[in-house]
Amino acid sequence: MTAVPVPFSGVARVNLMPRVEVARRERDKLVRMWVWLVFGAILVALLVIAGAFAFKFLADQRLSAEQARTSALLTEIAALSEVSQALATESELTAFRGEAMANDLAWTPAIAKVTGILPAETTLTEFDFTVGGVPQGGDPAAEPGLVGTFSVDSPTPLDIVAIIRSLRGVEGVLYADGQSVTTSQQSAGRYSYLLNVVLDQTAYSGEYAAEGGE
Template sequence: MAAVAVSALGGFPRVNLMPRSEVARRERDKLTRAWVWGVLGAIIVAVLIIAAAFYLKWSADQRLAAEQAQSNQLLLEIASLSEVSEALAAQAELTAFRSESMAADLVWAPVIAKVTGVLPGQTRLTGYDFAVGGAPQSDDPTAEQGLVGTVSFDSPTPLDIVGLIRSLRGVEGVLFADGQSVTSSQVDSGRYAYLLNVVFDQSIYSGAFAAAAEGEN
């Protein structure tokens, strides 16, 4: 039998005539709908997450494809410039070889002029025999040998060879002048012949090829 509820307070009396079974059914329906909507919401969220993941993967694939295409294009451009690169490498190698092989380049006329500049009057240079030194090994060209050899000259009168050696040692670029190897004799023409050992430093090097190599690099 349905329960009858009568309001104990003032106002119109209200009676709940709905059976308990109907109330329970409605509660079950309400709970079922809540569960259905919850499941549908979870499915929708899962679908959105999966779609977002697929979109991110698709975007990453597109970016990767673009980067690969750009890399391939750069490789093609580099390959097309291989001949230029080889030519530049060959030029750099030849320039380095020239700079190394011509490091001891010098102009002979100024060197000989330095020797003849200290010779007394009527004294003439009759010959010279020099060997060029190695490439510069330091920033101070006056500290290393650049030209080593002998100079020969003659004079109609005997010379003060000691004074001449001192004068020669004072010439710019002369690293050493050896007076111990001096020889003198009166030749058939009545002139006296002399032979001196002379060492020049590397300040006599022109440095032309080394400067050109630095400019090209």
């Protein structure tokens, strides 16, 4: 019977390492792996903590900047409070002046309305007027604004009826009538006429009226 040779190549190797040593080496390898894992975990935790501190530091910086900006704005507002108070006071005084001077008269046009219809030879010698009420926002041409009397002097007798009729037709005159006629005792041929007249509130100057008002 012929033996069949077993094919064999290379150098024969025999592991003579004791099983205890092999186990020790495996334990050391496992320990090193766990050490690196723990070290990595600690490193990651430190990085997270450092990131959190950095984020908090940046947030604190932004908060400090906003607080400084707020303080600056409050300082500016405090500085402007005096201006606001002055403007409010000015507005109140302007409103008070508008109410107090609402019936301020434009004397020259008012007197011109009366004297404009008088004959050339007559002279306005005296007038006594009382200012009417404050405008109420209605029609100023329907409310009395100037009530009183005026006196005129003439060297000749006047047609007082015609004068009163002309005066009643003047724009802004609500009422006109004669009161008395006298002859001067000191100057012969001089005649004095006393007339009653009521002008509407268009006689007011409106100079101190509030904006948007009458």
